[in-house]
Amino acid sequence: MILSAIVELSRLQFALTAIFHWFFVPLTLGLSFIIAFMETAYFKTGNEFWKRTTKFWMKIFAINFAIGVATGIILEFEFGTNWSNYSWFVGDIFGAPLAIEGILAFFMESTFFAVMFFGWERVSKRFHLMATWLTAIGANLSALWILVANAWMQNPVGVTFNPDSARNEMTDFFAVAFSPVAMNKFFHTVLSSFTLAAVVVIGISAWFLLKGREEEFSRKSIKIAAIFGLAATLLTAWTGDGSAYQVAQKQPMKLAAMEGLYEGKSGAPLVLFGILNGQKNISARSVDSLKYQTEKPFHFAVSVPKVLSYLANRDLNSFVPGIENIIKGGYPVTKNGKDTLALSIAERMERGKIAIKSLADYQKAKQAGDETGRDIALKDLRDNFEHFGYGYLSKPEDAVPNVPLTFYAFHLMVGLGVYFILFFIIVLLLEYKSKIAKQRWFLVISIISVPLAYICSQAGWIVAEVGRQPWTIQDLLPVSASVSGVNPNAVIATIVIFFTMFSVLLIAELAIMFKQIKKGPGA
Amino acid sequence: MHMLKRVWMFYYDGFRSMTVGKTLWIIIGIKLFIMFFILKLFFFRPELAKYKTEEEKSKVVIENLTK
Numbered sequence: 303m304i305l306s307a308i309v310e311l312s313r314l315q316f317a318l319t320a321i322f323h324w325f326f327v328p329l330t331l332g333l334s335f336i337i338a339f340m341e342t343a344y345f346k347t348g349n350e351f352w353k354r355t356t357k358f359w360m361k362i363f364a365i366n367f368a369i370g371v372a373t374g375i376i377l378e379f380e381f382g383t384n385w386s387n388y389s390w391f392v393g394d395i396f397g398a399p400l401a402i403e404g405i406l407a408f409f410m411e412s413t414f415f416a417v418m419f420f421g422w423e424r425v426s427k428r429f430h431l432m433a434t435w436l437t438a439i440g441a442n443l444s445a446l447w448i449l450v451a452n453a454w455m456q457n458p459v460g461v462t463f464n465p466d467s468a469r470n471e472m473t474d475f476f477a478v479a480f481s482p483v484a485m486n487k488f489f490h491t492v493l494s495s496f497t498l499a500a501v502v503v504i505g506i507s508a509w510f511l512l513k514g515r516e517e518e519f520s521r522k523s524i525k526i527a528a529i530f531g532l533a534a535t536l537l538t539a540w541t542g543d544g545s546a547y548q549v550a551q552k553q554p555m556k557l558a559a560m561e562g563l564y565e566g567k568s569g570a571p572l573v574l575f576g577i578l579n580g581q582k583n584i585s586a587r588s589v590d591s592l593k594y595q596t597e598k599p600f601h602f603a604v605s606v607p608k609v610l611s612y613l614a615n616r617d618l619n620s621f622v623p624g625i626e627n628i629i630k631g632g633y634p635v636t637k638n639g640k641d642t643l644a645l646s647i648a649e650r651m652e653r654g655k656i657a658i659k660s661l662a663d664y665q666k667a668k669q670a671g672d673e674t675g676r677d678i679a680l681k682d683l684r685d686n687f688e689h690f691g692y693g694y695l696s697k698p699e700d701a702v703p704n705v706p707l708t709f710y711a712f713h714l715m716v717g718l719g720v721y722f723i724l725f726f727i728i729v730l731l732l733e734y735k736s737k738i739a740k741q742r743w744f745l746v747i748s749i750i751s752v753p754l755a756y757i758c759s760q761a762g763w764i765v766a767e768v769g770r771q772p773w774t775i776q777d778l779l780p781v782s783a784s785v786s787g788v789n790p791n792a793v794i795a796t797i798v799i800f801f802t803m804f805s806v807l808l809i810a811e812l813a814i815m816f817k818q819i820k821k822g823p824g825a
Numbered sequence: 826m827h828m829l830k831r832v833w834m835f836y837y838d839g840f841r842s843m844t845v846g847k848t849l850w851i852i853i854g855i856k857l858f859i860m861f862f863i864l865k866l867f868f869f870r871p872e873l874a875k876y877k878t879e880e881e882k883s884k885v886v887i888e889n890l891t892k
Contacts, residue, residue, distance in 0.1 A: 383872055387889050390886040391890075662887075665891070796869075
């Protein structure tokens with residue numbers, strides 16, 4: 303009971319910190335490039351208008367950066383305190399990418415960031431422009447390494463588990479850094495951040511147009527942001543497809559939850575829109591199996607035939623396993639290039655228990671100086687290590703994430719992604735016809751789109767992180783085995799402190815930002 | 826030495842001429858104080874830091890993972 307409370311509170315604490323941290327990051331990633339484009343226009347034309355425009359957006363960038371800076375460090379505090387077993391188990395996988403991230407962030411951002419803000423009259427135009435571009439590239443490269451670490455948790459490759467230290471040791475840096483999961487995650491995340499920043503620029507510019515102020519500034523800002531945003535959103539959709547393919551291959555349970563797919567099928571349809579049946583609750587599966595089995599997964603759903611099969615396996619008629627198939631096993635899979643049948647979760651739990659016992663036996667044999675016993679335990683551990691985490695599950699249903707949250711977050715993210723493609727196209731059309739300043743209804747929609755961009759971005763992370771539950775490291779370590787024996791009251795206290803501190807920071811950011819926006823680019 | 830002085834003056838003049846930046850630096854300062862002098866000191870003591878050697882830490886984690 304206490305362990306369950308610690309797990310849930312620590313998850314809540316981590317989710318709260320990560321969500322607040324992610325309020326600040328995407329605008330930094332995207333706005334840095336929009337600023338670089340504007341300053342490039344200033345460098346090429348020498349027109350003071352572009353300098354004034356660049357300086358205004360730079361101020362917005364600085365406010366967001368300053369309020370958000372270091373909020374991610376709290377996540378690292380939490381790793382050491384609340385998730386000590388996990389932190390030790392991941393070994394140097396987190397250490398190496400985060401060290402690179404820290405060095406890059408410190409040297410590139412802090413050096414060139416200062417030149418960006420202090421150097422307007424003190425360095426050459428060319429050097430200043432270079433500093434602006436390097437700040438943008440540096441900020442996005444910083445994101446690369448933290449996303450590589452996250453991708454490894456979703457797809458642990460390039461490591462060997464050391465049974466003497468209980469740590470995973472990196473054996474192939476390139477397999478970790480450039481795995482398809484990591485690459486898709488990086489590009490999908492930064493490109494979606496570009497989309498968010500473009501929407502923010504359009505939203506703020508729309509406010510100026512509604513107020514009848516700064517028409518040239520607003521229309522040129524909108525034009526740059528809309529072109530950048532449309533390109534970013536289309537590429538986000540492309541990398542999203544790549545990410546979904548990787549999820550289908552590496553985390554089939556997450557894909558099943560994303561689609562509310564309980565019974566797998568060949569030529570599986572993609573749900574465009576649906577209302578889940580709350581009675582089809584996975585926790586009821588072991589309590590009242592008959593009722594659970596007879597309930598339909600959806601009250602209502604609009605689907606496109608065969609598309610999920612294509613997205614998951616690049617084959618319209620391929621089989622996509624549902625939650626029930628993954629629990630029961632027995633469906634065809636390809637493993638290490640060989641066709642075989644998937645194990646059931648119960649079988650994986652058995653093999654996971656063997657792996658955990660082998661680790662204990664290995665330690666005992668080592669202490670007793672029993673080399674034969676140690677070798678036998680090590681072989682058993684190696685043979686079953688890919689199922690290690692399943693040994694901690696109490697029942698097969700524990701391997702299923704929160705289906706409604708994952709499903710709705712996924713469909714909200716995709717729906718808003720499609721909306722933003724249409725949004726940018728309409729913005730560009732209206733701007734091309736010089737009508738945007740007069741379409742007050744559309745300017746209002748542009749302002750309303752700003753919070754939608756943040757909701758879309760956060761929904762993406764909910765899909766990624768809730769969808770992979772119960773794992774902190776896919777198949778190897780569930781949340782229940784990752785936590786430390788911390789005092790639940792201390793965790794509650796930090797949740798209250800975080801919520802207060804982050805709320806104050808967010809209010810401060812919005813208040814300072816609104817004040818600067820009201821002053822306008824002329825200030 | 827001349828170079829170092831120029832770098833120092835670059836940052837010194839930059840910070841001195843800030844407007845919004847001053848408010849932001851105050852917020853950053855308060856935030857870092859709360860993070861490192863309240864949260865880190867009183868709530869976030871790394872669980873394994875009480876064990877001195879790597880071997881002790883490994884032993885504790887293995888015990889946790891195999892119990």
